[in-house]
Amino acid sequence: MTDELQLIDAAKAGSVSAFADLVKSYRVRLLRFLLTRCASYADAEDAVQDTLIAAYRYLYSYDPRWRFSTWLYRIAIRKAQKLRSENVVEIGDLSDEEADPLLHCIAASDTANLWVSARRVLNDDVFTATWLRYAEDMSINDISKALDRSDSWTKVNLLRARRALETEMNRENNGSKVYG
């Protein structure tokens, strides 16, 4: 039995400290992902908190056949979707560094961040699939589970996303259309 499964069992039994240890390494990763999906840094933090609370509350429903990270991201994706549906500010409308939390967090970088372009040209689900694949190194199968999509959908859309991003990388002008 791995350490993760032992922590999961302890957390299921009601140990908050075991759960805190379990999710410790995921918190920053979740915040980074949710930051790309939320309209403000505060919203992203709230989404991380909501995700972890929901994960702790419904830990009994976790199936050990899944990777824990897949299950956790599935909850995070739902929280992000819920937040976005409630939020009146569209992320695409946040064009300046002050307003856009993602731009704010990469402002120190001297080169353009491809995830900013990805957010502009990919739709929500395709962006998430791309993130899980390239930022989280998830397998196609895990991405499909996290997004509740078929493996074929994931493969096809990851390929299309790559092409769209390659085009975006090579493009000199800024005129673009939303992909997906």
Place this chain on the structure above:
Amino acid sequence: MDKIAKQLKDDAARIDVQISDELDRRILASLQGVTPEIPATDTARQRPATFWWASSLTGVAAALLIVAMINSQSQTETVPALAPEISPVIVATIPTIDWKAESAMLTRPLQQELEDLQEDLKKAEEKVKREIGL
């Protein structure tokens, strides 16, 4: 790892975020106030062993009661009156009909089979009429 995959991975790592102490405290405080849900199936498993014995015994008792009730009803049931015998005089006046018509083999189309059957029926009628003197 190809160029685009590498750039996506590097760019994701360059998104500068950190869990603040305030957020950390907030998360811990929230978790302390949450009770993990227990699946509904667990409550079924937590029933005492005597529950299943009691259920089984109740079922057996109910079955025995039903059997006993049915048996007691059949014992008290009155014997039905015999049907009145048919007078031998009437029986003698009714001619016996000797049905010797053979059934047609259904090997041909249905319309033809029907015609054959009707013909058989007609012959049988004529035979009956001859026998009873009509």
